[in-house]
Amino acid sequence: MPAAPNRPLLIAATAALATTIAIGGAALGQSRHDSNAPIDFDAQSIELQDRANRAILSGGVTIKQANMTLTASRVTVSYTGQVIDGSPSVSRFDASGGVTVSRPDQTARAQYGVYDINRRVITMLGAVTLTQGSNTVSGGRLTLDLDTGRASIDGSGVGTTRAPDGSVVKSGGRVTGRFTVPERD
Template sequence: MRLIPSSVLLMLSAVAATGVSAQRAHNSNAPIDFGADHIELQDKANRAVLSGGVSVKQADMTLNSARMTVAYTGEVVGGNPQVSRLDASGGVTVRRPDQTAKSQYAIYDLNRRVITMLGAVTLTQGGNTVNGGRLTMNLDTGRAVIDGSSVRGSGGATASGGTVTQTGGRVTGTFSVPKRN
C-alpha cells in the first residue's frame, strides 16, 4: 500500500467537500424515494430488486443505476420497511450538490452512512476530477477517500451483478488552478 502525501489528501478533501463546507453532512435519516421500470419484491429474503432506469433520491443526493438491490431489516416503522443497504450496478451515478461520482458498482450502507463505489470511479467537483478504482464517501463527515485499486492486495470484490478484479492502479486527476493576474 502506497502512502499518499498529506497535501494530496487535503486536495482530495477539497474535491470531496459537499456544497460550501467540507463539514456539511448528508441527511441520511431523510426518506428514500425511488423509481424504476420494474420492481421485484422478495419479502422472505427481506429485499427488493429494482431494474431499468433506477433512480433513488434521499434529501439532496440522487443515485442512478441500471439495477439495484434494496435490503431491509424486516422491521416496519410507521408502515414502512427499514432499509439497511442499497447495492447498485450498471452505470452508477451519485449526485450531491456541486459533486458527481460515477462507477460500475456502488454500495450504500445506511447504518454506517457510507457509500462505497467500485470500478472505474470518477469524482468531479467544479473543475476538479479524480479517478481511481474505489471511492469511499462518509456521508456524515463529507470525507471521501479514493484508492488506485478497487481491492487491497490480490483477488476481487463482489458487488451486485458482477465482480471487480482490478488489483493495481493509481489515483489520477486534474485540479483546477485559480486565475492569477
C-alpha cells in the same frame, strides 16, 4: 549545506495533500447528509422478495434522499421487517450498471455502488470518477462518509491482472486527477 529535498517525494506529498483538500468534505463545503430523510425511488420495475428481505429495482433506477440522488440500471434494496406487514426498514442499496451519485456541486460515477444506510457510507467500485466543478479525481474505489462529507479514493482494483487460474499476477493502481488553478492577474 543541507541536502536538497527529494523532489519526487515532495511532489507526491503535495499531490496527496491537494487530493485531500480537493475531495475532503469540509474543503468542498459539503454539509452533512440527512440520512434520516425519507428515500424516494423511481424504476421501470420492482420485484419484491419479501422472504429474502429484499426488493430488486430495475430499469433506469433513480433513488433520492434529501439533496443526494443515486441512479443506476439495477438496485437491490435490503431491508428488515416485512413489506406485507407494512414495517420494512431499508438498510442497504447495492447498485450496478452506470452508477452515479450526485450531491450539490459533486458527482461520483462508477460501475458499482453500495449505500450502507446504517453506517452512512457509500462505497463505489470500478472506474470511479469524482468531479467537482472542473476538478476530477479517478481511481478504483471511492468511500464517501455521509456524516463528515469526507471522500477518499484509492487505486484498488485498478490495473489488476489475473492469470487463467484466477491468481493475481499484477496488482495495484494509481489515483489520477486534474486540479484547475484560478487565473491570476
